[in-house]
Amino acid sequence: MPNPVGELYAAGGQSQSRARDDGQSEELMDQLPTSAVIIVLAWTALAVALGGYLLARRGVRIAGRSRIEPPANFGNLLILFFIVAGVWIGIPSFLGSMRGKELSTVEMVSVGAVSNLVGILVFFIGNGAMRRGGMGGLRMAEGGIRRGIGWGVVGLLLIEPLIFWSGVLTEWFYRKYGIEHPGAHEMLEVLGSSHKLWFQALIVVTAVVLAPIFEEILFRGLIQTLIGQGRTGIQTPENRPSVGRAWLAIFLSALLFASVHEPWTMPPIFVLALCLGYAYERTGNLWTSITMHALFNLVSVVQYQWLMIH
Numbered sequence: 001m002p003n004p005v006g007e008l009y010a011a012g013g014q015s016q017s018r019a020r021d022d023g024q025s026e027e028l029m030d031q032l033p034t035s036a037v038i039i040v041l042a043w044t045a046l047a048v049a050l051g052g053y054l055l056a057r058r059g060v061r062i063a064g065r066s067r068i069e070p071p072a073n074f075g076n077l078l079i080l081f082f083i084v085a086g087v088w089i090g091i092p093s094f095l096g097s098m099r100g101k102e103l104s105t106v107e108m109v110s111v112g113a114v115s116n117l118v119g120i121l122v123f124f125i126g127n128g129a130m131r132r133g134g135m136g137g138l139r140m141a142e143g144g145i146r147r148g149i150g151w152g153v154v155g156l157l158l159i160e161p162l163i164f165w166s167g168v169l170t171e172w173f174y175r176k177y178g179i180e181h182p183g184a185h186e187m188l189e190v191l192g193s194s195h196k197l198w199f200q201a202l203i204v205v206t207a208v209v210l211a212p213i214f215e216e217i218l219f220r221g222l223i224q225t226l227i228g229q230g231r232t233g234i235q236t237p238e239n240r241p242s243v244g245r246a247w248l249a250i251f252l253s254a255l256l257f258a259s260v261h262e263p264w265t266m267p268p269i270f271v272l273a274l275c276l277g278y279a280y281e282r283t284g285n286l287w288t289s290i291t292m293h294a295l296f297n298l299v300s301v302v303q304y305q306w307l308m309i310h
Contacts, residue, residue, distance in 0.1 A: 036306075044161040051158050062246050062281045074226070076130040081222040084123050088218065091115040105190050109203055116210040123217050144285045151283050152291020159275040159292065160299060166268040174264070181264035191301065204301060212293035215257070219273070220280045220289050224253040228281070250277035272296065 092111050096103055103111065174181060191203050228249025254273030258266045276289040 040161065040164060043157075044165070047158050047161045050154070054154075054158075062243055062278070077222065077226060080123065080126045080130055081218075081226060083126060084119050084218060084222065087119045087122050088115055088214070091118060106199060109190075109199070109206065113202060113206040113210055116206060116214040119214045120210070120217065123214075123221075145287050148283065148285035148287025149291045151279070151285065151288045152295065155275070155279045155288060155292040156295040156299070159272065160296065162275070163268050163272050163296070166271045170267040179264075182262075191305075207297045207301060208294050212290050212297060216276070216280075216286055216290045216293055219253050219257045220277060221286050223256060224249045224277055224280065227252055246281050250274060250281060253277055 092103075092115055095107075095111050099107070173179075191200055228246045251274070254270055254277050257273040257276075258270035261269045276292055279292055280286060280289045
């Protein structure tokens with residue numbers, strides 16, 4: 001059962017580029033305030049310049065080392081994946097069946113927060129108990145937090161315009177072929193309309209803190225690692241993963257990540273997931289993708305609220 005808060009996607013390119021009720025076809029960017037257009041174009045220029053500089057200095061090579069050492073850790077990591085995924089799916093399903101009817105919005109958000117939090121705790125306890133190296137095995141040890149957060153900020157600066165323009169392109173495609181979809185994610189609309197401060201805070205905390213941590217643990221830390229560095233994944237000198245296997249893992253984990261989100265958001269979410277997966281492989285630090293994911297959701301929330309005001 002997908003986590004509704006974890007599906008936050010408030011791409012200005014999609015949620016703010018819908019046709020008006022009069023049915024007239026408008027230019028997508030014309031529907032944004034002038035200040036928003038300036039910000040988008042300036043951010044895009046910054047991302048292109050920064051990306052060009054980093055490519056010239058560092059290249060695009062995936063340089064991460066093995067995250068499954070020794071080989072016995074593969075089986076333990078696989079068991080841990082099933083436990084964590086079972087908690088994520090099982091808690092909402094169990095509470096939904098106990099309720100006997102469809103959960104209300106407040107209940108959905110609350111259950112999503114609980115399942116994310118429990119999943120995170122289960123992972124940290126299980127990973128420390130079952131795998132040699134604990135958090136260091138997935139590059140989540142204390143020493144990597146500051147570096148991971150720093151690269152996560154840089155990563156967000158690079159990918160945000162890409163996600164925005166992929167949203168614009170997706171919206172153009174939907175309009176061209178008459179595909180209808182909601183104007184924004186349900187949770188964002190609830191956030192904008194709710195007058196309960198505690199409920200607004202719960203949505204924001206879940207979207208910006210709990211969901212990014214849990215989803216990066218599940219999709220990048222577990223799924224991507226298992227696919228890319230399974231028993232036959234370490235094939236190159238210096239104990240480095242196969243580059244082809246690493247890219248396959250990035251693609252498949254991104255596909256799975258996009259598939260648990262709202263169908264109409266899947267194209268830009270898939271692009272986001274590819275970027276998160278590459279960042280994880282490139283830095284070998286899960287805090288990098290967690291930070292990028294958290295900041296992306298934060299920007300989405302702020303962007304949606306700001307555009308609604310204007």
